[in-house]
Amino acid sequence: MVLAAGATAWMSSTGSMADYDAYAESLRTAPAVPPSMRDVIRYATLAANSHNTQPWRFRIGNRFIEIAPDVSRRTPAVDPDDHHLFVSLGCAAENLAIAATSLGWPGELQIAPDGNLIRYAFVNGPTIASPLYAAIPKRQSTRAEYDRRSVPAAHLALLKHTADTAGVHLAILTNRADIDRLKEQVVAANSIQMADMAFMRELKQWVRFNPRSAMTSGDGLFSATSGNPALPDAIGRFAFERFFNARSESDRCARQVDSSSGVAVFAGDREDKAHWIMVGRACQRFALTATSLGIKVAFINQPVEVARFRADLAGLVGIAGRRPDIVLRFGYGATLPLSLRRPVEAVLTR
CATH class of the missing domain: 3.40.109.10 (NADH Oxidase)
Structure with a gap:
């Protein structure tokens, strides 16, 4: 009984991996039909980023989406000049461009001269699904040992x-x-x-x-x-x-x-x-x-x-x-x- 109570308390304090995995998968579900701008942004946030701080803010405007840094999520000890932060913004911008183009909003990425703002501006053109679109919800940073096989x-x-x-x-x-x-x-x-x-x-x-x-x-x-x-x-x-x-x-x-x-x-x-x-x-x-x-x-x-x-x-x-x-x-x-x-x-x- 004591062991059972201890195990129950342990699980209560940590949560379950089944719930975690289900939640992680829900973040990666395919967009609804028709898709929305929120679907595009959701896919953008699945990008690689330092410490998984997610140091970005998105704004939906008239025929554009902007990405700006969220400086409240800086990591000054490991990244004192915000280098990783802006690399992370670039990763998110690439995901956004791939997802938007594949879902019906072709456009082009524009970087402000000072680098503090990225704008994805919609343009008239065909919807062309990128071959990388399907990989967005599957990509992960796999921090484990690999098997040493050579890549062709x-x-x-x-x-x-x-x-x-x-x-x-x-x-x-x-x-x-x-x-x-x-x-x-x-x-x-x-x-x-x-x-x-x-x-x-x-x-x-x-x-x-x-x-x-x-x-x-x-x-x-x-x-x-x-x-x-x-x-x-x-x-x-x-x-x-x-x-x-x-x-x-x-x-x-x-x-x-x-x-x-x-x-x-x-x-x-x-x-x-x-x-x-x-x-x-x-x-x-x-x-x-x-x-x-x-x-x-x-x-x-x-x-x-x-x-x-x-x-x-x-x-x-x-x-x-x-x-x-x-x-x-x-x-x-x-x-x-x-x-x-x-x-x-x-x-x-x-």
Whole structure:
């Protein structure tokens, strides 16, 4: 009886994975017929974004949709210049453009000169369903080990072609020696981050330890999406502080990089918000194309986030003198629980 009562209390405090999975799937249901602008925005919010902070605001106007940064969702410890924030906006803009065009609202993306606003302006033209549209609700950052299988050359070429963007350079590493050099940078940068108390405090703020907490907030990094167990909040916070350390995390990062088929590194031609948005668009197309091919992706941005490693990373991928922006590993592996998003109403503004 005591054990049964304890198990009931545990489940009550954490919520159920069945409810979580059902909620995650509901966020990804196909648009109604006819579709609405809210469907377009819902699909836009399924884009990749740093720490799953969802740092965006949308406004529906007369023949346009605008995307602006939500600075209340900044992560200054890991992203002091808002680089990741604007890359995230670019990812959302790409999803929005693909979804809108596929659902009957063709248009074009326009970036304000200062990079602080993105507008999707409707144009007259045919509805052309993008081959990447179906991948939007399936894409995820799969933070797990892959199976080391090689990606066929034709698929690598398609990934590079689909992500090709003016103003953005993409390097794909498949040579094991190059990947090993990158792994060393990831592990070293990760150790520095985990010794930074501000970084660790900020990260813990965005971790959701169980289905109930994740569903309540609709954002953040749910532990199960990285293959970790769900725990009551108090126990999760204790475990985070006691067991989440540089050694265990560096070992995990090393295994994940070792298991990957390759690594993609994106770099904008300039270090400004407009180019970070362009990088986000290219990154999102890469991830959607990978998803359509059955390839998993996950971010390993530590060498970008710790400034002292950027020059070494740039040298490794042949862009000396430029700032690398995003690092994605890719390969084949299992699907983990999908991450959540806040309701459309929470990201709409007038």
